[in-house]
Amino acid sequence: MKPIKAEIIAIGDELLYGQIIDTNSHWISQELDLLGVRVVRRTTVGDNREDILESFAKAEERADLILITGGLGPTQDDLTKPLLAEYFGCGIVENKEAVAAVTSFFQRRGREMTPLNILQGHLPECCTYVPNEVGTAPGMWFERNGTYWMSMPGVPHEMKKLIKDFVIPKLPEIFELPVIAHQVIKTVGIGESWLADLIRDWENALPSHIRLAYLPSLGHVKLRLTGFGTDRKKIEQEIQNQIDLVLPTIESYVYGYNEETLETAIGKLLKKSNKTLALAESCSGGYISHLITSIPGSSAYFQGAVVPYHNQFKEEIIGVKAETLLEFGAVSEQTVIEMATGVKTLFKSNFGLASSGIAGPDGGTEEKPVGTIWIACAGDSFVETKKLRLTQDRMLNIQLTAVAVLNLFRICFSKK
Amino acid sequence: MKPIKAEIIAIGDELLYGQIIDTNSHWISQELDLLGVRVVRRTTVGDNREDILESFAKAEERADLILITGGLGPTQDDLTKPLLAEYFGCGIVENKEAVAAVTSFFQRRGREMTPLNILQGHLPECCTYVPNEVGTAPGMWFERNGTYWMSMPGVPHEMKKLIKDFVIPKLPEIFELPVIAHQVIKTVGIGESWLADLIRDWENALPSHIRLAYLPSLGHVKLRLTGFGTDRKKIEQEIQNQIDLVLPTIESYVYGYNEETLETAIGKLLKKSNKTLALAESCSGGYISHLITSIPGSSAYFQGAVVPYHNQFKEEIIGVKAETLLEFGAVSEQTVIEMATGVKTLFKSNFGLASSGIAGPDGGTEEKPVGTIWIACAGDSFVETKKLRLTQDRMLNIQLTAVAVLNLFRICFSKK
Known part of the structure; x- marks a missing residue:
């Protein structure tokens, strides 16, 4: 079977000037790859007639499927629609269905329509109108000599819906997909x-x-x-x-x-066993709590967190002993054990997790350089700890600590 | 003055297949835009001889400056170096300086070198060797007929360093920059x-x-x-x-x-006035604490946070009254006021910030739909509150709440 070749053309000065990051091309690449369609080239061009027309011509030489994003706004610098009409040699005419759709879009939102907006329902005669339910610029589908073209707005959620609702279901009709x-x-x-x-x-x-x-x-x-x-x-x-x-x-x-993340996997474990979790986050500063609470339904197993950013609060709120802090310091196995057990007691949870370390860039010593981080997981009858030796980069240290803490919990949970 | 035209070519199957997102092209676009250099096209091609050579030829027709990322690994599917040599018509030879650099790179890290690694120090004779201090694949600079070329590894921090240390200082020497x-x-x-x-x-x-x-x-x-x-x-x-x-x-x-963020701006305000801050985060789940603690030196003004994910802990840890929760519910102005003042007391800070709301997707009622969020800022002699009506999307609600809370603090602070 001949591989199906696809190209992606992203149109817009705002992309070339770095004002907007093009996440569309990456997302389309991923979706096509899953279907066995091979993306052979991605091109980004500005709002420039010659460049756009040349990118169309070159893509037609090479590809079976051409996906175009952007350049469909109602203003004059948006050239995609007139240039597609020119390239395919047809006029732009009112499409009743498209005008009705854009009118109803504005009505539903109670927003006023300008004459420019009505023009969004005027389309090249030689295209198939593809309704865009979540925006005002319609999708346009073209076919010529065995090459298929889809033009879509650059707004990511509009483009994604058109790909999912129209392009992907269309592919098995027009290609012999692997x-x-x-x-x-x-x-x-x-x-x-x-x-x-x-x-x-x-x-x-x-x-x-x-x-x-x-x-x-x-x-x-x-x-x-x-x-x-x-x-x-x-x-x-x-x-x-x-x-x-x-x-x-x-x-x-x-x-x-597949789609599972460490956070959802841990949520599943806890939900299934009807257990709960609490966090004492020093160097990770609330990031692990954020990851866990980003999951819908996490309140079923997550009790809460404390970020005790100074020793005083490790003592007063979580119950770490003053002697422990004095003797071993905040970044120590002993402290992180008392943080994990203390926060477990405070939140009456089945498990307590804790982090304490030097995220950097300052605060390192010869004995405990930047990147030295202790983590702990406490259950009813055990505490497990781990010492991490991470990087010089604060944000990286925070993120890697979060992964390590969640993974420590996963391992402890499976053992108990 | 004629505008200087640049093109960016990103090379690698892993980009086209969506396995890696190309953040490099966007970053380079931004940097060049700041210098008044106009990016006229960005192209992504796979590890394919014809496609790469064609992209070189087309770029040379159009651009004054061509920046190439990727395809410089030591393995056989990395084609950029041999194809640049072929395109410029010269051989690949040992570059003593480059071999020494890659050898020392491995020595410094105590890692073993393979024969493949040594080959990374072999370069097209017709290029200028540009040292890469943070990786093993060197930069390569070419000049022909008034067009300038730079080939760089695709690893973002290596590419960025080469652009900043070599390309940007070079531009005023070769172009009349605006x-x-x-x-x-x-x-x-x-x-x-x-x-x-x-x-x-x-x-x-x-x-x-x-x-x-x-x-x-x-x-x-x-x-x-x-x-x-x-x-x-x-x-x-x-x-x-x-x-x-x-x-x-x-x-x-x-x-x-310029580079200032809301978090750094707030940090500056607090540091300058020698004041401190604490957080009670319910619906924002630790995200605001994460934003604040991502800033180096935040421990100077940040006391800590509590994420009380259930009413019981809003009472027990932060001191919200049981009657308040009973009468008005967790998502109410009254509760969020007591959370802000309570956490201020708990952490002995000058300011307390709080959030409580329905992040979704579940938990909404007719009276309090998903996206209803109360926020508060408490100082020594005032509390200000705000009701937010946000979206149906959990992650968006968390992020927008964080911006609103930090902004509420900024406004309160300026008034007091």
């Missing part, structure tokens, strides 16, 4: 090269129609398995068999699959 | 269109060599003034005069200039 299946294994607490070492034999023995990708991010590595074939059920089963094969080797690092 | 100056006014608490309405007369009266850009982001709008001319001092003075002109109209929304 049958493709994915599973993503989420790991934490092991670096990419160590993980690769661990699973080398398994990776080398993968059949050629199942591919592995390492997708590293801060403190995490995702393993993505992609299977190609003709029978979806069969591929999915083959991928599952491969996961079953590798799992015993890496099980202790695996916290979930 | 004399250009910028000032960014940071505003909060007013939407883009309202702000535009407020300053319309001033904007329309701006001289043609001073341009205004609105750069909106979550809860904020930046106003960037860019001045062009021949005498930097004079332009800077003209921009300052324009700021002085507009400031009386918008002063209550302005929290800072």
